[in-house]
Amino acid sequence: MTTADLLLVALGAVAVGAGVLVVSTRHIVRAGLWLVVNLLAVAGCYLVLAAELVAWVQVLLYVGAVVVLLLFAVMLTRAPIGASDDLDRPRWPGALIGGGAGLGLAALFVSGYRWSRVDLPSPGTATALGEQIFTAWVLPFEVVGVLLLAALIGAIVVSRPDIGSR
């Protein structure tokens, strides 16, 4: 085992542990904070796998913005915030679907690669990713722009029906 393997296993364990805490805590705000730990551990995995830009995008966007939005959504809808008993849903269907999908994917990877060694691709630096996005992936990139447009319009339509066009 190399250092990278050890780091990957350790970060994966942190991610899984934090993920379990996200769904098992009784405080919904704490679930959001555990999600930060989970997403940071996944960012660490990306970093070990040489996907530098993706790792920092994970930190900036998911840890920095998406979790803040989630916490805002909690503060908008729940008050006062404390331990609550109504967070639980029937667990077995979700556990079966989630666990089945995870195990299925793991089995797929193991059967696909066996124990062959795969070299890491060249580092996912900003330059390398920029050239990829803006040459090979132009259309998805522009579609992302439209998606952002739709997200913002959706947000204003859903959240502020009281304001109209002037």
Next chain:
Amino acid sequence: MSLSPYIPIVGLFALGAGFALFSVAIAPFVGPRRYNRAKLDAYECGIEPTPQPIGGGRFPVKFYLTAMLFIVFDIEIIFLYPWAVSFEALGVFGFVEMVLFIITVFVAYAYVWRRGGLDWD
């Protein structure tokens, strides 16, 4: 890729965590304990703590729109970064792509603006 450029960052994290842990661990032993009312109040950035807002602590929905605006433009800026560092190699085509992308996102901005989503009251 070697992870060696990140060793100083890990060192910095370790130093920061060590300082925080040291401060928290040592404070009960060396700090004086003089309690007063102000010290037990909730800390709200140095201003007088306000009682729970109307509605029992729920936030106005305006914050949600602000957060969405932030996320959308955060994503736009993230895309600007790989574009900027490979700008020389991409040439005019990359420039046109980015202009189209920014126009698309700006349409959303103009829509929010026209609908009055940027007015706070």
